[in-house]
Amino acid sequence: MHEAAFPRAERWGAQAIALMLALPGHFALLAVSDDDPLGFAMGRVAAAEAEVLTIAVRPASRRVGAGAALLGALMAEAARRGAAEVFLEVAEGNVAARALYTRSGMTEVGRRRRYYPDGADALVLRAGLGGRS
Ligand SMILES: CC(C)(COP(=O)(O)OP(=O)(O)OC[C@H]1O[C@@H](n2cnc3c(N)ncnc32)[C@H](O)[C@@H]1OP(=O)(O)O)[C@@H](O)C(=O)NCCC(=O)NCCS
Incomplete structure (x- = not known):
C-alpha cells in the first residue's frame, strides 16, 4: 500500500x-472494509509528543473517508498513549493530504526546506490532542 501511494x-x-514497528512507541492502524484493506497509518509517541509517520490509502479507495478515519484513530491512539500534541510533515504541493490535515484541525508551525528527494519543501503541521490546542 505504501508503494502504491508514494513516488518511487x-x-x-x-x-x-517492520523495523520501524519494532521500535518503542511506534504503532500502525489498518482501515478495512469487508475484510479488504483500504489503507494504513503509522505513528509514534515519545513522552507527550506524537508524530504521524505516514498515512497511505489505496488509490482505488480514496475519497470515501478512510484517510480521515485513520488520522482520527491515530490521534485517539496517540492521546491514549499519553501524547498531548501531534506533529507531521507534508509536502507543500500535496493538495489531498493538506486538505485532509486542515480539515482535521492541524495548523502549520514550520517549514523544512528541500526536505523531500524531489527538492520540495515540507510543511510541519501540529494539532493539540485531548481537548488541548
Ligand atoms: C492523503 C490521503 C491519505 C487521503 O486519503 P482519503 O481516504 O482519500 O481521504 P478522505 O476520503 O478521508 O478525505 C478526507 C478529506 O480530505 C480532503 N481530501 C482528500 N483527498 C483530496 C483531494 N484529492 N483533493 C482535495 N481534497 C482532498 C477532503 O476535504 C476530504 O473530505 P471530502 O471527501 O468530504 O471532501 C490519500 O490521498 C493518499 O493516500 N495519498 C497518497 C499518500 C500521501 O500523500 N499521504 C500523506 C503523506 S503526508
Whole structure:
C-alpha cells in the first residue's frame, strides 16, 4: 500500500516498515472494509509528543473517508498513549493530504526546506490532542 501511494524515492518496503514497528512507541492502524484493506497509518509517541509517520490509502479507495478515519484513530491512539500534541510533515504541493490535515484541525508551525528527494519543501503541521490546542 505504501508503494502504491508514494513516488518511487519516498516508498518504504515491508522490511523498513517492520523495523520501524519494532521500535518503542511506534504503532500502525489498518482501515478495512469487508475484510479488504483500504489503507494504513503509522505513528509514534515519545513522552507527550506524537508524530504521524505516514498515512497511505489505496488509490482505488480514496475519497470515501478512510484517510480521515485513520488520522482520527491515530490521534485517539496517540492521546491514549499519553501524547498531548501531534506533529507531521507534508509536502507543500500535496493538495489531498493538506486538505485532509486542515480539515482535521492541524495548523502549520514550520517549514523544512528541500526536505523531500524531489527538492520540495515540507510543511510541519501540529494539532493539540485531548481537548488541548
Ligand atoms: C492523503 C490521503 C491519505 C487521503 O486519503 P482519503 O481516504 O482519500 O481521504 P478522505 O476520503 O478521508 O478525505 C478526507 C478529506 O480530505 C480532503 N481530501 C482528500 N483527498 C483530496 C483531494 N484529492 N483533493 C482535495 N481534497 C482532498 C477532503 O476535504 C476530504 O473530505 P471530502 O471527501 O468530504 O471532501 C490519500 O490521498 C493518499 O493516500 N495519498 C497518497 C499518500 C500521501 O500523500 N499521504 C500523506 C503523506 S503526508
